[in-house]
Amino acid sequence: AQSVSQHNHHVILSEAASLELGCNYSYGGTVNLFWYVQYPGQHLQLLLKYFSGDPLVKGIKGFEAEFIKSKFSFNLRKPSVQWSDTAEYFCAVNNAGNMLTFGGGTRLMVKP
Amino acid sequence: DTGVSQDPRHKITKRGQNVTFRCDPISEHNRLYWYRQTLGQGPEFLTYFQNEAQLEKSRLLSDRFSAERPKGSFSTLEIQRTEQGDSAMYLCASSPRWQGLNGYTFGSGTRLTVV
Numbered sequence: 001a002q003s004v005s006q007h008n009h010h011v012i013l014s015e016a017a018s019l020e021l022g023c024n025y026s027y028g029g030t031v032n033l034f035w036y037v038q039y040p041g042q043h044l045q046l047l048l049k050y051f052s053g054d055p056l057v058k059g060i061k062g063f064e065a066e067f068i069k070s071k072f073s074f075n076l077r078k079p080s081v082q083w084s085d086t087a088e089y090f091c092a093v094n095n096a097g098n099m100l101t102f103g104g105g106t107r108l109m110v111k112p
Numbered sequence: 113d114t115g116v117s118q119d120p121r122h123k124i125t126k127r128g129q130n131v132t133f134r135c136d137p138i139s140e141h142n143r144l145y146w147y148r149q150t151l152g153q154g155p156e157f158l159t160y161f162q163n164e165a166q167l168e169k170s171r172l173l174s175d176r177f178s179a180e181r182p183k184g185s186f187s188t189l190e191i192q193r194t195e196q197g198d199s200a201m202y203l204c205a206s207s208p209r210w211q212g213l214n215g216y217t218f219g220s221g222t223r224l225t226v227v
Contacts, residue, residue: 004154036218043115044155044203044218090154097168098143098207100216102154 002027004093006103013081014111021076021106023091033074034092034100035065044090050074061085083112116219118204124225125194132190133222137206141217144187146179147203148172149221155203161187162209194226 003026013019025031035047048059055067065076074091088107092100117136125131137144142163147155158177160168163184173179176194181187191198202222207215 006154043220044205046216092154098145098160099157099168099170100147100155101157104152105154 002093002095002101004091004101004103006089006091006106008106009104010107010109012109012111015083016080017110019076019078019081019085019108021089021091021108023074023076023103024072025074025091025093025101026072027093027095028072029095032094033065033067034094035059035063035074035076036090036092036102037087038090038105039087047076047089081108081110083110086110116204116206116217118202118219118222120222121220122223122225124227127196127226128193130190130192131194131224132188133202133224135187135189135204135206135219137186137204138208138217139185141206141208141215142184143207143209144181145205145207145216146187146189147205149201149203150199158189191224194224196226199224199226 005024033050036044058064091103119134144161146158149155161181176192204219
């Protein structure tokens with residue numbers, strides 16, 4: 001069975017710092033990749049997705065992610081975080097059917 | 113609000129009791145999904161409906177769990193003889209057929225606490 005690993009469980013940054021959250025998956029075939037965000041008290045929302053094409057994908061709110069097939073990775077980045085980026089971030093993978101396999105999540109706290 | 117609605121938002125029940133949760137998807141979405149999220153973990157897939165047909169079920173969905181979507185609109189998830197290990201957030205999502213994974217919209221979830 002495929003699995004998704006997010007190695008950073010908690011990240012604390014100051015405003016304007018750069019962010020990179022790691023995501024690695026175990027499946028070797030064709031995959032669709034996603035990053036979701038959950039702001040405090042809100043539902044999961046899609047940040048960005050990769051299905052095919054340019055491995056550098058841009059999402060909402062200045063986030064981007066790079067798919068590196070050889071490393072089975074899909075890391076999330078943002079050049080300069082804001083206090084409003086405080087949230088929990090989930091990487092997810094789909095390789096077949098309609099289900100998503102999620103990583104364990106990374107809690108990001110941005111200090112003003 | 114035209115998002116995915118889940119009811120109730122919170123449920124506290126005694127071990128051994130049965131509970132039922134409801135999910136109302138976005139009206140034009142014919143695909144509906146249930147996930148479970150335990151503390152400190154990401155969501156885990158439970159089951160998937162296309163219209164009224166339940167097409168996929170996870171091994172996590174034990175015999176005590178049953179999900180229905182009788183008219184292809186709202187769905188219910190019932191847990192019989194609840195156990196403390198069932199305590200979790202139960203998430204529902206929906207998507208239109210032509211978007212599939214592209215159009216997943218999650219609800220805010222039902223938080224179950226079994227005491």
